[in-house]
Amino acid sequence: MTAVPDDVLTVRGLTVHRGGRRILSGVDLTVRRGSVVGVVGPNGAGKSTLLSCLYRHTAYQQGQVTVDGRELRTLPRRELARVIAAVPQDTPIVFDLTVEDIVAAGRIPHTGALGMDRKRDRDVITESLRRVNLEQLRHRSAATLSGGERQRAFLGRALAQAAPVLILDEPTNHLDLANQEQLLGLVRAHTGTTLVAIHDLNLAAEYCDQIVVLDAGTVVADGPVDEVITADLLKRVFRVSAHVIAHPDSGRPHIVPAARGGSR
Numbered sequence: 001m002t003a004v005p006d007d008v009l010t011v012r013g014l015t016v017h018r019g020g021r022r023i024l025s026g027v028d029l030t031v032r033r034g035s036v037v038g039v040v041g042p043n044g045a046g047k048s049t050l051l052s053c054l055y056r057h058t059a060y061q062q063g064q065v066t067v068d069g070r071e072l073r074t075l076p077r078r079e080l081a082r083v084i085a086a087v088p089q090d091t092p093i094v095f096d097l098t099v100e101d102i103v104a105a106g107r108i109p110h111t112g113a114l115g116m117d118r119k120r121d122r123d124v125i126t127e128s129l130r131r132v133n134l135e136q137l138r139h140r141s142a143a144t145l146s147g148g149e150r151q152r153a154f155l156g157r158a159l160a161q162a163a164p165v166l167i168l169d170e171p172t173n174h175l176d177l178a179n180q181e182q183l184l185g186l187v188r189a190h191t192g193t194t195l196v197a198i199h200d201l202n203l204a205a206e207y208c209d210q211i212v213v214l215d216a217g218t219v220v221a222d223g224p225v226d227e228v229i230t231a232d233l234l235k236r237v238f239r240v241s242a243h244v245i246a247h248p249d250s251g252r253p254h255i256v257p258a259a260r261g262g263s264r
C-alpha cells in the first residue's frame with residue numbers, strides 16, 4: 001500500500017508581481033494534511049494574493065505550488081476544482097441565482113452542469129445547506145441576502161465541492177459573533193485541510209493549528225499557534241502593544257490590547 005504523504009500543499013519561492021510592483025517575494029509554505037492554517041498579517045501584506053495563487057486565480061511569475069505532489073499549473077481546471085475549493089473575499093453575485101443554485105454549483109466539477117440529477121449530488125447539496133444553516137432560505141434569490149447569509153451560501157458551495165483542500169479568504173467578514181464561531185466551528189469540523197486568511201488574531205489562535213504571518217509580501221513567522229502569537233510579534237509586525245495571555249478555557253494564546261487610558 002502506498003503511504004499518503006503528510007504534506008498536502010507545498011509552496012516554494014512564490015513570487016508575484018502586479019501593476020509593476022512585487023506583491024509576494026519568495027514565499028515558502030508547507031501545509032500538513034488535515035490541519036487548519038491561518039494566514040494573517042497587516043492590511044496589504046499579501047494574504048489574498050497568496051491564497052488566490054493557490055486557487056489559481058492569480059498567476060505567479062516564479063516559484064512552485066504542489067498539491068499532493070502535483071504542480072498546480074499542470075492540473076486541468078475541473079481536476080483543480082475537485083482538489084481545491086475556495087471562497088474568495090466578497091464574491092459578487094453575477095446572475096440572479098437562488099441560494100440552492102449557488103450551493104449546487106459546487107457539484108459541477110463532479111457531474112458537469114447538465115448531470116446534476118444524481119441522488120448523491122442532491123444529498124450533498126441538502127447537507128451543505130444544512131451545515132451553513134441556510135435550509136430555510138434555499139429558494140431565496142441570492143441577490144436579496146444579507147452579507148453574512150451570502151458568505152454562508154458561498155461556504156455552502158465550497159463544502160458541496162467536497163474538495164480535500166478548502167481556502168477561505170476572510171470568511172468571518174460580515175458575520176456576527178455567533179455566526180463567526182459557527183463558521184469557524186464548521187472549518188474545524190472539516191475533515192480536509194483548510195487555509196484561512198483572517199484578521200481577528202484571537203479567532204485565528206482559537207481555531208488554527210498553524211499560523212503563517214505575512215508582512216510586505218514575505219513570510220515573517222510560521223509555526224504552531226503558541227509559538228507564533230507573541231507580544232513581540234504583535235509589536236514587530238502589527239505595531240501594537242498587547243498582552244498575550246492563556247485563554248481561560250482553551251489555554252491558547254489570547255491577545256489583550258494594552259490599556260490606552262492607563263491603569264485604574
Ligand SMILES: Nc1ncnc2c1ncn2[C@@H]1O[C@H](COP(=O)(O)OP(=O)(O)OP(=O)(O)O)[C@@H](O)[C@H]1O
Pocket residue numbers: 018019020021023041042043044045046047048049050
Ligand atoms: N492588481 C494589482 N495591481 C497592483 N497592486 C495590487 C494589485 N492587487 C493587489 N495589489 C497590492 O498588493 C498588496 C497586497 O494585496 P492583498 O490584497 O494580497 O493584501 P491583503 O494582505 O489580503 O490585504 P487586506 O488585509 O487589506 O485584505 C496591496 O498593497 C495591494 O494594493
